[in-house]
Amino acid sequence: MASDVAVIVGVGSGLSAALARACAKRAMTVVLAARNIDKLSALAAETGARVIACHAVDRPQVDALFRAVGEIAVPSLVVYNASYRTRGPLVELEPAEVARSVEVTALGGFHVGQAAARQMLPAGRGSIFFTGASASVKGYAQSAPFAMGKFALRGLAQSMARELAPKGLHVAHFVIDGGISRGPGDPRGGRGVDGLLEPAAIAETYLHVHDQSRSAWTWEVELRP
Amino acid sequence: MASDVAVIVGVGSGLSAALARACAKRAMTVVLAARNIDKLSALAAETGARVIACHAVDRPQVDALFRAVGEIAVPSLVVYNASYRTRGPLVELEPAEVARSVEVTALGGFHVGQAAARQMLPAGRGSIFFTGASASVKGYAQSAPFAMGKFALRGLAQSMARELAPKGLHVAHFVIDGGISRGPGDPRGGRGVDGLLEPAAIAETYLHVHDQSRSAWTWEVELRP
Amino acid sequence: MASDVAVIVGVGSGLSAALARACAKRAMTVVLAARNIDKLSALAAETGARVIACHAVDRPQVDALFRAVGEIAVPSLVVYNASYRTRGPLVELEPAEVARSVEVTALGGFHVGQAAARQMLPAGRGSIFFTGASASVKGYAQSAPFAMGKFALRGLAQSMARELAPKGLHVAHFVIDGGISRGPGDPRGGRGVDGLLEPAAIAETYLHVHDQSRSAWTWEVELRP
Amino acid sequence: MASDVAVIVGVGSGLSAALARACAKRAMTVVLAARNIDKLSALAAETGARVIACHAVDRPQVDALFRAVGEIAVPSLVVYNASYRTRGPLVELEPAEVARSVEVTALGGFHVGQAAARQMLPAGRGSIFFTGASASVKGYAQSAPFAMGKFALRGLAQSMARELAPKGLHVAHFVIDGGISRGPGDPRGGRGVDGLLEPAAIAETYLHVHDQSRSAWTWEVELRP
Numbered sequence: 057m058a059s060d061v062a063v064i065v066g067v068g069s070g071l072s073a074a075l076a077r078a079c080a081k082r083a084m085t086v087v088l089a090a091r092n093i094d095k096l097s098a099l100a101a102e103t104g105a106r107v108i109a110c111h112a113v114d115r116p117q118v119d120a121l122f123r124a125v126g127e128i129a130v131p132s133l134v135v136y137n138a139s140y141r142t143r144g145p146l147v148e149l150e151p152a153e154v155a156r157s158v159e160v161t162a163l164g165g166f167h168v169g170q171a172a173a174r175q176m177l178p179a180g181r182g183s184i185f186f187t188g189a190s191a192s193v194k195g196y197a198q199s200a201p202f203a204m205g206k207f208a209l210r211g212l213a214q215s216m217a218r219e220l221a222p223k224g225l226h227v228a229h230f231v232i233d234g235g236i237s238r239g240p241g242d243p244r245g246g247r248g249v250d251g252l253l254e255p256a257a258i259a260e261t262y263l264h265v266h267d268q269s270r271s272a273w274t275w276e277v278e279l280r281p
Numbered sequence: 282m283a284s285d286v287a288v289i290v291g292v293g294s295g296l297s298a299a300l301a302r303a304c305a306k307r308a309m310t311v312v313l314a315a316r317n318i319d320k321l322s323a324l325a326a327e328t329g330a331r332v333i334a335c336h337a338v339d340r341p342q343v344d345a346l347f348r349a350v351g352e353i354a355v356p357s358l359v360v361y362n363a364s365y366r367t368r369g370p371l372v373e374l375e376p377a378e379v380a381r382s383v384e385v386t387a388l389g390g391f392h393v394g395q396a397a398a399r400q401m402l403p404a405g406r407g408s409i410f411f412t413g414a415s416a417s418v419k420g421y422a423q424s425a426p427f428a429m430g431k432f433a434l435r436g437l438a439q440s441m442a443r444e445l446a447p448k449g450l451h452v453a454h455f456v457i458d459g460g461i462s463r464g465p466g467d468p469r470g471g472r473g474v475d476g477l478l479e480p481a482a483i484a485e486t487y488l489h490v491h492d493q494s495r496s497a498w499t500w501e502v503e504l505r506p
Numbered sequence: 507m508a509s510d511v512a513v514i515v516g517v518g519s520g521l522s523a524a525l526a527r528a529c530a531k532r533a534m535t536v537v538l539a540a541r542n543i544d545k546l547s548a549l550a551a552e553t554g555a556r557v558i559a560c561h562a563v564d565r566p567q568v569d570a571l572f573r574a575v576g577e578i579a580v581p582s583l584v585v586y587n588a589s590y591r592t593r594g595p596l597v598e599l600e601p602a603e604v605a606r607s608v609e610v611t612a613l614g615g616f617h618v619g620q621a622a623a624r625q626m627l628p629a630g631r632g633s634i635f636f637t638g639a640s641a642s643v644k645g646y647a648q649s650a651p652f653a654m655g656k657f658a659l660r661g662l663a664q665s666m667a668r669e670l671a672p673k674g675l676h677v678a679h680f681v682i683d684g685g686i687s688r689g690p691g692d693p694r695g696g697r698g699v700d701g702l703l704e705p706a707a708i709a710e711t712y713l714h715v716h717d718q719s720r721s722a723w724t725w726e727v728e729l730r731p
Numbered sequence: 732m733a734s735d736v737a738v739i740v741g742v743g744s745g746l747s748a749a750l751a752r753a754c755a756k757r758a759m760t761v762v763l764a765a766r767n768i769d770k771l772s773a774l775a776a777e778t779g780a781r782v783i784a785c786h787a788v789d790r791p792q793v794d795a796l797f798r799a800v801g802e803i804a805v806p807s808l809v810v811y812n813a814s815y816r817t818r819g820p821l822v823e824l825e826p827a828e829v830a831r832s833v834e835v836t837a838l839g840g841f842h843v844g845q846a847a848a849r850q851m852l853p854a855g856r857g858s859i860f861f862t863g864a865s866a867s868v869k870g871y872a873q874s875a876p877f878a879m880g881k882f883a884l885r886g887l888a889q890s891m892a893r894e895l896a897p898k899g900l901h902v903a904h905f906v907i908d909g910g911i912s913r914g915p916g917d918p919r920g921g922r923g924v925d926g927l928l929e930p931a932a933i934a935e936t937y938l939h940v941h942d943q944s945r946s947a948w949t950w951e952v953e954l955r956p
Contacts, residue, residue: 211425220371660870
């Protein structure tokens with residue numbers, strides 16, 4: 057019996073891998089969903105995770121993902137980590153790239169959040185977490201598309217939290233306010249010990265929020281290096 | 282010579298009409314752009330406005346709009362008022378309607394903002410204003426799509442303001458925190474004198490912000506009834 | 507008959523002088539209140555202002571100020587500009603100086619705001635404005651006392667706005683997000699044209715907010731250079 | 732050897748008791764400091780806590796408290812829970828009560844925070860936590876004094892976090908956005924299972940934030956029932 061399933065959408069960053077390891081360590085069944093699953097075999101082997109190809113902006117693929125998940129069990133934790141960004145001077149941005157930034161970063165979050173809520177609501181419990189960034193709360197120059205996507209994802213999370221908390225679902229938004237370390241060889245390591253966030257440390261806070269008693273839920277948390 | 286042109290995108294609400302009247306009163310040349318221009322003839326006659334059909338999510342239409350505007354003059358003021366929303370329990374929302382909410386409310390704002398900035402930057406001056414709502418800063422239950430669109434529009438406005446202010450463009454975001462009166466017959470009039478915002482009063486603050494000296498610009502302002 | 511009285515508390519900065527000039531220009535009767543009035547004679551002569559010595563943290567002095575004002579008329583506009591700050595590494599701050607920062611910056615604002623509201627409420631109209639800073643919304647390192655004072659003043663303004671708006675009083679909070687120019691000889695002029703806010707430009711926005719129709723009031727506005 | 736000391740200032744609410752129990756459960760040495768310690772003997776007996784009378788607005792008492800703590804060990808965790816509030820129509824508030832609200836709620840936090848930082852800085856580690864409320868981020872009608880105090884405390888926390896994080900101290904601010912349950916007999920129990928926050932659940936999140944790796948620290952967290 058697989059009683060405790062975690063679904064992580066948008067694998068690739070160190071955070072998703074750290075979440076997969078942290079969930080596996082507590083004997084959760086892990087499902088990794090990503091558009092490109094070519095590089096996930098090592099992580100899957102390490103965590104015993106099931107890997108499912110899924111482009112989160114394509115609704116039928118999201119529905120298929122959750123049908124597959126549902127055959128295991130109603131998930132207790134769903135995390136949406138996928139994002140896409142294009143950068144540059146505002147006047148030079150490609151409209152199609154801007155649209156893609158909003159679609160992957162925010163609309164994919166809606167698809168996954170809605171599909172997860174549909175499975176969880178009958179059970180009246182489950183956590184749906186969205187990963188934000190500094191750009192979720194502040195629009196930076198030359199980065200309007202990412203701000204649009206991450207602001208929208210935060211609006212989605214707030215709205216879902218307000219609506220679904222009374223029904224037993226814990227929706228939370230995590231503002232990762234800094235760069236995430238990619239490991240020992242990270243070229244940004246020059247920032248020093250305080251320059252980057254360790255994915256494993258972030259994952260611990262995700263799981264703490266997942267563990268919170270319904271009597272004192274966090275809807276949003278900022279994490280800084 | 283038409284030296285002072287205002288472009289108002291998304292006409293229909295009382296706010297756009299009030300802005301058109303306020304601009305016309307100060308002898309600005311007004312261009313009204315809307316997807317459906319059938320009902321704009323009276324307002325156009327009253328304000329001397331030129332009316333151009335434009336669906337803001339269709340980039341070629343936006344580019345055509347600004348080519349037409351450019352034949353008059355570089356606009357000094359561009360206001361993006363268009364929005365679309367779908368409401369209901371999160372699990373019942375139609376994905377296509379959610380996408381449309383984000384596209385009209387936020388991506389259309391990008392198209393218009395980028396096209397406006399391209400015209401204004403060589404002149405090094407001009408105002409680009411975005412109209413927000415209570416949903417720009419708070420995600421309400423059963424209203425995730427509108428929150429997604431309006432949050433995204435705010436992220437766009439912040440990013441544009443930070444990037445373009447040093448280049449002389451005044452980008453501002455207006456949080457209209459309440460319902461806008463539709464006039465004497467408004468069925469919501471029962472809210473009393475303080476229940477709704479008068480469009481003409483809102484328009485005055487838009488034009489004040491447009492008039493602000495570059496030395497003390499407002500990037501965001503809330504208006505409440 | 508002096509029908510339109512403006513009271514400006516905490517004179518000294520360029521902003522108070524600019525407000526005094528802007529009010530005088532529209533034929534308002536100006537009252538300047540400050541702890542130290544020695545340097546105000548030139549400004550008083552220029553604006554026809556009445557000058558009253560008042561230390562805003564000393565309640566009897568505030569009450570005496572408003573008794574004197576009341577003998578002219580119920581003020582239509584009261585602005586609280588006074589502040590005090592001590593800076594330095596947190597562990598080296600003098601507790602008495604920290605207390606004084608909070609008292610002058612925030613408690614003085616309460617005394618003035620309450621005294622003003624007592625006069626204005628029977629008339630059911632009037633504006634009470636509080637001047638904030640970048641430190642009103644963000645706590646900077648080595649500047650905890652100023653953050654404490656300015657955050658507290660913002661809390662006061664929000665609470666008063668929410669309570670008194672339904673009674674006809676317009677309470678607003680201005681976040682001056684940058685340095686205020688002290689004129690042509692300002693040693694900080696090296697920041698360039700965009701580095702400092704011109705007091706006269708700020709004053710224009712204060713008076714616009716004062717002029718706003720009750721139907722669309724601003725509770726808070728940010729101004730940036 | 733007492734290697735791990737927690738100091739809880741402002742005992743009385745259910746939260747402080749729950750924190751004391753949670754710290755004692757993990758074998759921390761607990762020091763309870765409160766103005767009135769008469770009712771703390773049962774809690775002290777239960778948790779093995781040392782009880783010290785201390786009025787946090789009286790700096791010599793705060794310094795004496797931390798001298799006593801220092802004789803045990805440099806504390807690893809200091810929590811400031813004390814607050815005081817007066818309520819009522821703005822124009823009827825007693826100025827002395829308003830001053831006391833700000834002093835107990837915010838200036839006492841400065842005294843405790845500074846004294847704690849002075850002890851912790853040489854060690855380069857330790858957590859200093861401040862307890863906020865809904866009033867920390869929103870000024871409610873008829874509650875200006877509490878908003879002033881809680882806003883100021885948040886400004887203090889932000890400023891301390893920004894300054895002291897690079898030096899190894901973890902300063903965090905907790906927004907308790909709702910009423911805290913006082914136990915089975917709580918007359919507000921009619922709010923239902925979701926109406927009040929359980930102190931033990933809040934305490935768990937405090938200790939999680941205390942446990943966070945320096946690589947991903949939370950500076951502020953909201954907790955809702």
